[in-house]
Amino acid sequence: MISISLSNIKKSYGENNVLKGISLTFNCGKGNIIGVIGKNGSGKSTLFKILAKIDKSFIGELGIETKEQVRLGFLPEDRSLAKLGNIQDILTLWARIQSVPAKKIQKAVERWLVKTNLWSNRLDKISSLSKGNQQKLQLACALIHEPNLIIFDEPFSGLDPNNQELVIEILSEFRNSGALIFLSAHQLELVERIANQCFLLLDGNLEVIESSTENLQNELVIECYRPQLLQGIPIAKYKGAFYFIELDKISLLHKNILLDLFSNQEIKVAQTRSLRNIFLQKVQAG
Amino acid sequence: MNKTLALALYEFKGRLNFKADLIGFVLIAFLISSRLFAEYFVEDTVPLNLAILYNGNDSGLSKELETIADNLSIPFFKIEQSVVSDIDSGRLNAYLGICNDCTKPTIKVHSVGQFTALKYLNIIKSELEPLLLPQFYKIPKELYGNITNGIELEFVESNTNTYQEFLILNTLFMIITILGVLTAFAFLLQGITEEKDTKVTLMYMSCMEVREWIDSKVLASTCLSFKNFIVYIFIGSIGLRFFGIIELSNEDWAIFISDKLAYLAITFAVGYMFWCYLFAFVSTIINDPNSPIKSAAVLVPMTAFGIVLSLLDFVSTDFFKWLNYIPFTYLFTQSASIILTEIDKISFIISTSITSSVTLIVRVFAIKYVKFETIQ
Numbered sequence: 001m002i003s004i005s006l007s008n009i010k011k012s013y014g015e016n017n018v019l020k021g022i023s024l025t026f027n028c029g030k031g032n033i034i035g036v037i038g039k040n041g042s043g044k045s046t047l048f049k050i051l052a053k054i055d056k057s058f059i060g061e062l063g064i065e066t067k068e069q070v071r072l073g074f075l076p077e078d079r080s081l082a083k084l085g086n087i088q089d090i091l092t093l094w095a096r097i098q099s100v101p102a103k104k105i106q107k108a109v110e111r112w113l114v115k116t117n118l119w120s121n122r123l124d125k126i127s128s129l130s131k132g133n134q135q136k137l138q139l140a141c142a143l144i145h146e147p148n149l150i151i152f153d154e155p156f157s158g159l160d161p162n163n164q165e166l167v168i169e170i171l172s173e174f175r176n177s178g179a180l181i182f183l184s185a186h187q188l189e190l191v192e193r194i195a196n197q198c199f200l201l202l203d204g205n206l207e208v209i210e211s212s213t214e215n216l217q218n219e220l221v222i223e224c225y226r227p228q229l230l231q232g233i234p235i236a237k238y239k240g241a242f243y244f245i246e247l248d249k250i251s252l253l254h255k256n257i258l259l260d261l262f263s264n265q266e267i268k269v270a271q272t273r274s275l276r277n278i279f280l281q282k283v284q285a286g
Numbered sequence: 287m288n289k290t291l292a293l294a295l296y297e298f299k300g301r302l303n304f305k306a307d308l309i310g311f312v313l314i315a316f317l318i319s320s321r322l323f324a325e326y327f328v329e330d331t332v333p334l335n336l337a338i339l340y341n342g343n344d345s346g347l348s349k350e351l352e353t354i355a356d357n358l359s360i361p362f363f364k365i366e367q368s369v370v371s372d373i374d375s376g377r378l379n380a381y382l383g384i385c386n387d388c389t390k391p392t393i394k395v396h397s398v399g400q401f402t403a404l405k406y407l408n409i410i411k412s413e414l415e416p417l418l419l420p421q422f423y424k425i426p427k428e429l430y431g432n433i434t435n436g437i438e439l440e441f442v443e444s445n446t447n448t449y450q451e452f453l454i455l456n457t458l459f460m461i462i463t464i465l466g467v468l469t470a471f472a473f474l475l476q477g478i479t480e481e482k483d484t485k486v487t488l489m490y491m492s493c494m495e496v497r498e499w500i501d502s503k504v505l506a507s508t509c510l511s512f513k514n515f516i517v518y519i520f521i522g523s524i525g526l527r528f529f530g531i532i533e534l535s536n537e538d539w540a541i542f543i544s545d546k547l548a549y550l551a552i553t554f555a556v557g558y559m560f561w562c563y564l565f566a567f568v569s570t571i572i573n574d575p576n577s578p579i580k581s582a583a584v585l586v587p588m589t590a591f592g593i594v595l596s597l598l599d600f601v602s603t604d605f606f607k608w609l610n611y612i613p614f615t616y617l618f619t620q621s622a623s624i625i626l627t628e629i630d631k632i633s634f635i636i637s638t639s640i641t642s643s644v645t646l647i648v649r650v651f652a653i654k655y656v657k658f659e660t661i662q
Contacts, residue, residue: 054488080485084297097490141489
């Protein structure tokens with residue numbers, strides 16, 4: 001089980017203060033996926049390089065507590081690998097430099113070739129691969145040693161929906177095996193689906209959006225001008241004609257009443273509290 | 287497997303290119319044979335028609351000149367008028383008139399237009415000289431032959447007899463060494479700056495230290511250049527022996543290998559590492575793979591090479607020995623000193639220690655100053 005604590009982390013590039021004193025603790029629990037979102041240039045990659053201990057020139061303290069050895073799997077935003085040799089050569093190299101025991105290298109390489117659907121391309125030169133396949137190969141390179149701390153910067157970019165699902169599946173497997181996973185992505189609906197916790201990096205600070213993304217999918221906001229129609233239905237809060245309803249706290253009967261009201265156009269859905277909406281609201285307000 | 291070794295092995299294997307080596311062999315063979323054929327054609331297919339004219343009174347000389355003209359397959363004339371009429375009619379481009387009343391031995395070249403086949407002319411001149419010079423100075427031909435043979439140099443110290451041969455071998459060694467250094471230059475500067483630019487290094491840095499990454503690059507580069515060095519020394523030595531440029535006996539080779547090869551290998555390794563780490567350092571401080579600093583950096587080893595090559599005649603001087611202590615010239619001067627002179631062990635140890643120490647310092651700087659900066 002891994003725990004990472006950030007204490008007043010600051011990082012500047014010249015006069016540009018990218019991170020302005022972030023203090024947070026991330027716990028792995030039985031496996032945790034932490035989504036970090038933010039607009040372009042907000043400092044996500046910088047934060048990830050600090051977490052991965054690639055960038056050590058920052059102010060503040062980074063503490064990693066674990067009872068086992070940290071095995072880091074890092075995927076940078078830029079998709080590039082060395083161009084020499086074929087896919088199998090590259091995976092073998094990464095198995096070696098990721099300290100996979102010599103006896104297990106061949107099996108690990110074969111397993112990841114199959115897992116990422118690259119088996120039939122294993123003897124292809126890197127330069128002949130499509131962007132998507134190069135990305136999958138890079139993913140395999142970062143995960144071939146079965147890491148328990150995974151930091152992925154934009155793992156979905158450049159992937160078709162099929163391969164995005166593959167990444168989600170692989171990351172979920174690692175979470176279920178107890179890994180602590182950080183990921184950033186601009187595909188907010190995917191982050192919402194996979195992440196256990198979401199943070200917004202805005203103006204150099206890391207702000208928690210929801211302690212659990214399940215809450216995001218659970219909340220419904222309706223617009224209603226005749227409150228008496230909602231009588232008996234548990235309302236979490238309201239603001240003017242907008243009523244916030246937590247779906248897991250209402251009965252089937254109440255859900256059916258709501259459906260009738262929707263179909264009769266007595267009420268309408270104002271918005272679901274999606275990560276996208278929250279992101280846009282916060283960024284625009286910021 | 288050690289991470290440095292793993293990455294070095296991958297880079298080395300990935301850049302091994304036997305096809306390129308084979309093409310290199312073929313091209314070198316083609317170039318050498320082209321040179322030989324070109325010489326053959328230049329000498330034998332001169333489009334000029336020449337003749338020799340001697341209108342003097344010496345019948346013996348006249349006869350001998352006629353024989354030489356016959357051997358060279360060119361016409362011989364005794365009467366000037368007939369050769370001039372041949373030139374006027376275009377049958378001849380030029381004729382060589384042996385001067386009868388000049389104060390020094392002279393052959394006058396008469397031509398209608400510009401005379402361009404100078405090499406051919408020199409061949410004829412060299413054929414005529416052994417005949418005309420004794421005639422002019424009134425000395426026996428044998429005596430002239432002895433004079434032109436010059437004075438023999440006989441070295442009492444047996445090793446010195448092979449000095450010229452080793453001088454050639456040293457020049458070959460130096461040329462191949464600078465080729466190796468330039469290969470490393472291309473490999474390291476391009477490799478490191480491009481990897482930094484494409485952020486491949488970020489992934490490496492997540493699982494290995496900077497020093498492991500730089501060491502692996504240098505190690506792969508050294509292995510590649512060593513492979514090239516062996517290949518080209520092999521080809522070069524065969525070429526030199528094939529063309530009779532060096533004729534070292536097996537005993538000479540045995541002495542060279544037993545007495546000098548180990549020192550040479552150490553010099554190559556230490557000197558080469560210095561250049562590799564220097565290039566690695568330059569690469570770490572350059573962020574743009576197309577930086578003009580790269581063009582300037584390539585001039586540094588070439589300048590060092592040029593300086594040492596021009597000073598090879600002074601290999602025994604103190605000045606040359608001092609150059610051993612400068613890391614930039616160490617690789618070239620130390621190897622020349624080993625090949626061409628008696629090995630000064632103390633000087634070797636000092637110069638090697640200096641270059642090794644400077645290399646370690648450059649390595650530390652390369653590791654310390656490498657930066658990967660991106661904002662996102």
